[in-house]
Amino acid sequence: MKLEGERVTLGVTGGIAAYKAAELVRLMVRAGLKVRIVMTPNATRFVTPLTFQTLSLSQVRVDTFEPVAPDRVEHVALAQETDLLVVAPATANILAKMARGVADDLLSTFYLAYGGTTLVAPAMNTQMYLHPATQENLEILRKRGVVVLEPQEGELACGDYGPGRFPEPPYILERVLDLLYQKDFHGKAFLVTAGPTREYLDAVRFISNPSSGKMGFAIAREARRRGARVYLVAGPTHLEPPWGVEYIPVTSAQEMYQRVLDLYSGVDVVIKAAAVADFRPKPLAEEGAKFKKEGREGLLIELEANPDI
Ligand SMILES: Cc1cc2nc3c(=O)[nH]c(=O)nc-3n(C[C@H](O)[C@H](O)[C@H](O)COP(=O)(O)O)c2cc1C
Structure with missing residues (x-):
């Protein structure tokens, strides 16, 4: 089956794994998806918007108050043009904001305006990941129907060993496609x-x-x-x-x-x-x-x- 330009909005947040999201964009574009990127202001301190703009062939959104066109209210317009929201990597901070409904940047505001199928790939230091606050936030999101990819266990950028590693981009792509494909072989x-x-x-x-x-x-x-x-x-x-x-x-x-x-x-x-x-x-x-x-x-x-x- 061929995907025909299903529209994925990728939220990139300010974690060390932000650079791996560039590879994910490349894979999604190659799979035939139309990818738009929303970066948090903190994410732009890790990777420049230019990288994502070049890979996705579309303008990267960062600022709630600077829409890509004057006739758009960006968080509302983008919500109507999105089939799937993927937040990868998802910081502890964005997970908390999504769980509690805080809307203080474009990505978190867009999340509230969107309300559709959402996948998050948390990536962070092990202690941050295992902290009860983060675990409670993930539980709230799961109960709401958000697909949470378990981070991998292994050596982290900070030198710790444990859960918190960003999953490999080909695996994330597989989970993205799983959410977008029509299930015409269901039951077989x-x-x-x-x-x-x-x-x-x-x-x-x-x-x-x-x-x-x-x-x-x-x-x-x-x-x-x-x-x-x-x-x-x-x-x-x-x-x-x-x-x-x-x-x-x-x-x-x-x-x-x-x-x-x-x-x-x-x-x-x-x-x-x-x-x-x-x-x-x-x-x-x-x-x-x-x-x-x-x-x-x-x-x-x-x-x-x-x-x-
Ligand atoms: C070098 C460095 C690496 C970081 N890596 C992570 C990370 O992998 N995951 C995470 O949740 N926070 C990480 N942080 C902390 C976030 O950048 C910080 O919580 C920030 O407020 C997140 O903002 P955002 O969620 O709006 O992008 C890191 C901070 C620094 C300075």
Whole structure:
């Protein structure tokens, strides 16, 4: 499915992760979204509006009293032109203002005038995030229907370790698209196979193929975005499983065959995008052991057929 210029307003607030919002804008524009940016005055101390203007190809809004055109009251006009509000990164400060209805800058005023689907990606120092005030504000927003992305755990810019890290922009994009896609596969279950299989000769050697898994992963992602429940049975790849799919990693063709059989009767659609090995070698060594080269002039590998999936 192609998105057709759905209108996202991105609120950027004054946190150290503001620079990562630039990457998010690039991804959203590439995904076909029409992106407009509202920065808090404090956010402009971290990244210039020019960066966001260049990436979004539209004028960045900062000041409540300086509309982009004289016939507009910006917070009201923009509210009518927005399908989804994303606040990323969301500071502790903006979360408090959104929770309590404070309207003292363009972004917080716009939030009250808008009242539509909203996603926030909090990012801050761990103590700020875990503070009861912040947690209460997040709870108020969740109860109001705001989608709150959990921050990641890890080392923060301030040197602390814990929750508070800004999620990676591709993940935020996925959650944005999830909110915008029509759910025309709602109630359907998909089973998708992907990637290569590995057929082991001994504990460390195997026969495989160069399938990347990209096709199956893309199909699984698309079906998920459109509301399906998706099982992705995949051989070894370097890909991140798409958000929201049930990921079932396997190694050999026989394993893939078994997992597919287990799931088959419970799904509506099966898409077989895996590059499954037709044959597997008869083992050259005991289970868990390596075969030795010493004393061998050559090697004959005997193959037996794998089941068709
Ligand atoms: C270097 C620096 C980094 C900051 N990083 C964060 C942050 O990641 N998250 C946060 O909530 N506040 C952070 N702050 C504090 C906010 O900038 C401050 O609370 C500000 O009032 C937020 O304004 P805004 O929400 O209107 O953008 C940081 C401050 C400084 C000086």
